[in-house]
Amino acid sequence: MAKVLFVNPVIREEDDPKHVPYGMALLASIIMREGHLVQVYDANAWRAGDDVLTQVVQADDWDVIALGGITTAYGAIKHIVGLAKALAPRALVVAGGGFLTSMPHDVMRLLPQVDVGVVGEAFLSFPELLRRVDAGNRDWASVRGLVWRDAAGASHLTPEQPLLDDIDRLPYPAWELFPLDIYFRNSTFGFSEEGMAAKRRLDINASYGCSLICRFCFHLGIAGDMEYVQKDGQPDVRFGYKRAIRYHSPRYVVELVKYARSKFEIDFVSFLDENLMTMHQSSGKTWLTDIARLWIEEGLQPQCVRDGVPHDPERCSGIHWGGTSHATLCSPEVLKAIKAAGCSHLLYGYETFSARVMKTIGKGATPATNERLLRWTMEAGIRPIPNQMIGFPDEDFDSLR
Ligand code: SF4
Known part of the structure; x- marks a missing residue:
């Protein structure tokens, strides 16, 4: 071999x-x-x-x-x-x-x-x-x-390799080959109190791709939006908007987290996914709520969330986590469900609060949905982390106000 x-x-x-x-x-x-x-x-x-x-x-x-x-x-x-x-x-x-x-x-x-x-x-x-x-x-x-x-x-x-269809066939990552002591020393994640207190954080990809078409986004091309084209008489690649998405089953995700906890004693998971909410949406609004339900049933719910007390990293058991969301795809119901399972922060690609720029970048959101989501997320007890961008091609001083 x-x-x-x-x-x-x-x-x-x-x-x-x-x-x-x-x-x-x-x-x-x-x-x-x-x-x-x-x-x-x-x-x-x-x-x-x-x-x-x-x-x-x-x-x-x-x-x-x-x-x-x-x-x-x-x-x-x-x-x-x-x-x-x-x-x-x-x-x-x-x-x-x-x-x-x-x-x-x-x-x-x-x-x-x-x-x-x-x-x-x-x-x-x-x-x-x-x-x-x-x-x-x-x-x-x-x-x-x-x-x-x-x-x-x-x-x-060579000809294009089709994407692996059933990603639950993937084994768990060989984290043990990497110097986890170094990574764990840098576990702190500044997006929430629980993330700040993390001592043994690992990242997980629960899904690949994103179903949206923001025009500035490279769209995780290697995982679904790459196309083979002929260029100068030979095959080349191009990145479009096929919007191929794949997500692990809730059972796979929760079993992977359980494995990481039993083997590496993790206390925090950072989901690297492009956009957790698009997977939830495309599953018929079951994916994240099923993950949250299994998270609790399988004993991963943080003690502080279960008991309704402030997070104390010395006493709290269970796994807190954070990930990515989208302004128009989530609801108070899913926010409440994932909060109960230990979600402590969600990243939102708000990008801009200019309705005109939002339209031209294909964000699929409005200033009103941005503001609404900020409020819903805070009401659910999850810390929203808004990402803003400045300098879109048709940006002007008014759009930045
Ligand atoms: S929602 Fe995020 S990941 Fe999806 S296309 Fe837009 S910027 Fe890219």
Whole structure:
């Protein structure tokens, strides 16, 4: 079986490491389930510099060195692949994630040290790639969802990899491969009192994508809105508004949280989802209320919420959590249900309070719905965290007032 080294690049150098890379932890788990041998070097958590990275790259005869991230990690990724190729020339350097998926041909041109790129979701393509590695077969053209380079240096996109339909088939992330002590030291989440007091927070993705079409939003392209198109006579990718969304069953979500509590003693969950409320809406308004009901039935409800007393982190049992919402998709009923299950904050992409700008950005909300949701959320006892943006193309001084 393949020996795989995952390297998590430094992101936001000026900030403490706060988020275990969820996708990498999931991929590690998926390929370990297939029998591959996996190690992780978490450069973002350790911040140890090139000496340690060099030792890690030379520590074994890796078959694959895999890394990825969002576009802001590009500088760190570029540095790592250069070092990896120089020190471990036999290893196949594989990149993936948003930075590559958003412009696969350009990244293959800019980073000649990357041998193969995984375009879009890697849940199916990466294990398939490793099966080829095991078989000594480097015919990448027959694996869906890759970008590869031919002998002349030209990059080629293989046919699109369909999204994994039933995401409940995914194993739980291999959080144990990452230095959780470092992440737990940075658990504090400034969006609520409970988040501020968190000592052992983990992030979870309960869903993928978003069903809305805000025009400024990249829309989590790797998880549903990527389309293959012909450009300059060859396949390329484009990001549109297919609005493909997938969500785990409430049972999967709650069992995952129970697992994280029993194995890592977590006290807070931060849902990374783009927009929890669109999943609730598309499920016929059952998803979040079912999660909340199971959360309570399975003993995850925080003691302070159950007893109606202020949160005392020394005494409170159970798991508090926070996530994302939308101004027009939620209701006092769902807010009340999730508050009872320990929701302490919700992020709202209000973006603007100008009706004109809201219309042009396709937000699907109005100043009145923004204000109403702020009030409803506070009345439910959940802290609303409004996100505002300034500088939309047709913004003017009046729209900022
Ligand atoms: S609601 Fe949020 S995630 Fe969904 S399209 Fe709008 S900005 Fe993007």
